[in-house]
Amino acid sequence: MRQSLALRLISGTAVALLLSLSPGMVASAQTETAPATEGETFDPGIVDTFSGAFLAGRVADAERDYDIAIPLYKKALALAPGDVEIRERLMIALFMNGDFDEGVKFANDLKNDVAVERVTTVARGLDAIRSREFTTAENILKYQGPNDLDRLMNSLLVAWTKVGAGEGKKALAMVEGLEGPDWYGIFKRYNAGVIALLTGDTDAARRNLNEAVTDREGGATAPDTFVRAVMSLAALEAKQGNKQKALDAIAAGDALVGNFAPFKALRDHISKGEPVEPVVTSATEGAAGVLFSIGGALNRDGAEETVTLYLQLAHALEPKSADTLILLGGLAEKLERPERAIGFYKQVPETSPMRRISELQLGLTLAETGKVEEARKHLKSLIDSDPSDIRSYLAYGSVLSEAKDYAAMADNYDKAVGVIGPKPSRGDWSVFFQRGIAYERLKQWEKAEPNFRKALELNPDQPQVLNYLGYSWVDMNRNLTEGLEMIRKAVELRPDDGYIVDSLGWAYFRMSRFDEAVTELERAAELKAGDATINDHLGDAYWRVGRKLEATYQWKRALASDPEKDQVAKIQAKIDKGLPPLAEDAAKAAPEADPEPPRTEADKKS
Template identity: 25%
Template sequence: MRRGRVRLRTGVAALLVAALIAPAAGEAAPRRGDDADVAGPRLNAYARGRLAESDGALQDAAAAFRAAMSGDPSSVDVARRGYRQAVMAGDMALALKSAKILDKAGELPRDGVVLLLIDALQRRRADDARALTNRLEAEENLAYLGPFMRSWVSVIDGPYDPPVIPVDRPWAVFAVRYLEEQLMLQRLARGDVAGARESLNVARERKTVFLPQQRITLANRFATLGDKASALALLTADDGHDYAAERARIESGTFATPDALTPLAGLAALLERLAADLSGDQPDIAVLSIIRLASLADPVDPDIRLAVARTALSLGYLDTAYAQAGMIAPGSVLWIDAQGVRMTALMRQERTTDAVAIARQIAAQPGAGVAERRLLANVLLQSDDYAGAADVLARTIALPGGTQDALLMLQYGAALEQAGRWDAARPALEKALALAPENPVVLNHLGYALADRGQELPRAIMLLEKANKIRPDEPALVDSLGWAYFRAGQADRALPLLEKAVIAEPGNPELNEHLGDVLMVLGRVFEARQAWAAARAVVGDDAVSRARIEAKLQPGVTPVIKAPPLAPTL
């Protein structure tokens, strides 16, 4: 549940993409029985595509629709299905071919204009790019791209015209979020290091989160222009990644000279930002489409590739997640993150044994350090081998600097706790808190663990109130505070917090179970059973939790009101 960016699921951001995957205004909607229009030699390929689509096999679906389209290159029926599958699969050729057919028929989905813009920029057709930018604004969907892309085209086609956000447009407040980053990129592209430095400083003041590979690339750009100080300032390890090698290259002057910045890079950055802001904890098809468009604009960017993998993983496209993460090369600052996605994809395909074996191989490689061992521990935790994870983490902490790593100590304490070793877990959690007293994840885990056991309840509540102040409206943190109030005998105070958490994250079984427990204690039996039934509906294959919830739902039985602690999100 941890994110470094503000969610924009509602309000202006939602307005910008409300019709993203819907037909454009005035165009025909797909008709009931459209499949019946597909006949002839392409029928079998079309049927295979529909089956693959229903199975979530993106690459297979795209391949089948590509074959169907080859049988009838002008089929609108095939293009309707082929377009969306091609975008989600990252198949530029099929997506573009489908988009042109749909555009001619007046049925191009809204994001199709962005695809056509990517094509125009790839072909360096400045006039076409300007016309498509104007079309984005006229159709008022993803219109925030307009000022930026018009300016980017001027970077390559002159004269340069900086982006100006019209304050009277409904999307202006949204576009302003991206202004300084885009100005910085354009100034770097034009060699204006002083201006780029100014934009970087403003972006940092506005808490802009730069992604790992983006930090390295930006640092190399500043260093190329002679600004070593700005380059090194970007390469701080405050995001959990190790930039020591990149810093050394900057210091010695052996850094890689980056490719020239282009309008495609600017567009990719804008789309990646939008996808991240919209994704929250449960991305949807629109988010996958946006981040895939970013990858079509910049096919080799590791940050975007990892974002595609993570989004696909969240949506259950496990083969795509595994394949995309596998494209991130060893030696990349994102390689361990990518392996985490791959291991999770394997486990969700019921290949836990394979995931554990691969993670053990990675941790056993010569030169493996904290990151590789933490990956193994995470895999063991996900496979419910808490004792094994605690053993790996104990050996990891013994490495130089291990006892000074707050998140490592937190993970170790969490593993011990889940292994049933609270007496050993608490000192590790207290150490994590001493190292990171302002970290809401650390505050939440220790506070919840104390409250759930009825220990030091005033302190537990204080820790959880502090976590909620640092990161307000986070469902897991709100739930933890509500549960602490409940354990302290303040059910009336707990109830609105637990209701708020469930409204924010209705698909979380722990939150629903907690709400049911509080409602039952307050005598609201019918509502309590509704909350437990909701928890049962989304509990998945967790047999222990399912059995506990089922016991609470038994008629004529007074339920035991006690739920397990939430696992920490690292």
């Protein structure tokens, strides 16, 4: 279901325009003048030719640096006012940057341009909704084309224009009667439910929202829409005085989306009998929710620009939507624009139940930008403000781990375990895992091992824990059979994780099973071709099986792949002299030697 949805949801020409970038033009632009990366400064005013402004603008555009791309495109447009492609690119960049008011002016000018028709249509329709010109919006947004996603999105937006125009019953009938592929289901039911709530049809609202909440496949495909359905149903039941039904709705949400902070906040409000605000209170918010829901469903690797566009349009309609801001922040991080991410996280309203999530993400992102001390203070203050929130310890621990302050990391997780108490849940495995890592790095294995075992007791099939404990045993020449089986199981669970496959290959190497080591390390090198450690390991394995020329080649690749500083001299020595005789090498790998910690893809960011 997920794969077919991904293939069918991507809309055509507008998305193609977003990043259609000629490599030749990029090279030319970089030769003439290259925009700066985030954190550096670049003055677009130094560019004084059309080609320079246009090509440098495209480079900045490709790097998602819209603050630079926009003035460059404007300069190019000033020099060539009739250039339609520049107008198209400038409009898209403005929308991607959140400059909706300026972008929609270009959308009105380009409304007959087929290359960007989808973008201009939606933007113009949303602008009319924002101005409460609902009849105009409906006329703009009517869709007769063949694309399933476009038909769903425009139909739902048209339904919300009818709500705004006071035709709630027609809107409800329209959404409930909407025909399309099976994946329409959760989008239809959620929107029908909240439309019914706004129009006072409690029975229709309860029926549609219940169907959305029980749609597990739809919830897995569109978790953001599922979450909103759960919260809307809980709010409805709470308002009707059905406290237990409201709590049951949240429990259904927990079963699919565990440890979600807004669920916890909502549960607390309902348990205390406090009033609960509905998720959607107006047609404008409902229309924004359509863009948010579809953007959230599309949110996967490779679709970041499309998702950003939808979310920025949703943000223009509902600027204070916490979930939109947090999702935009996450996308900015993924696109390596951490300063933009921080800006989004800071906009989340203090009264929002999602504020704490934004604060946690803010702390982690500060650390990524090099502001480690500021991040530590920020996250420590979050722990102090709510010592019961385990997520705060995990976020703080992640920063401490990155800073290699393992003593503080161990102390942090000791406190977290104290908060968890004697009856940890399955979801607490990561606390024990991270505490084990801290003690392992402090060379206190007698404290580390029980934590790894506890993590596995709570979550027996967790590949990171299986890999770490199994590898550590093999590296210390202990429990070799059990350790190797753990790593094999981790590989079975995560066969495409180059780091875990590397662990298996290196375990074979440590056990002098060199042919098997070569097989696994070659596969790891295919999965993570540019990783210095994997290339180094593969070189060692090649050397032991007599493939010395290939070994030297792999070591040189490792040296060219930005290895850790303390490994550079060791790798160079192997290039110069090869590995020592096997008996001598085995002596160096005695249990008391400092073991090399295993790695996984997930370890890169906790």
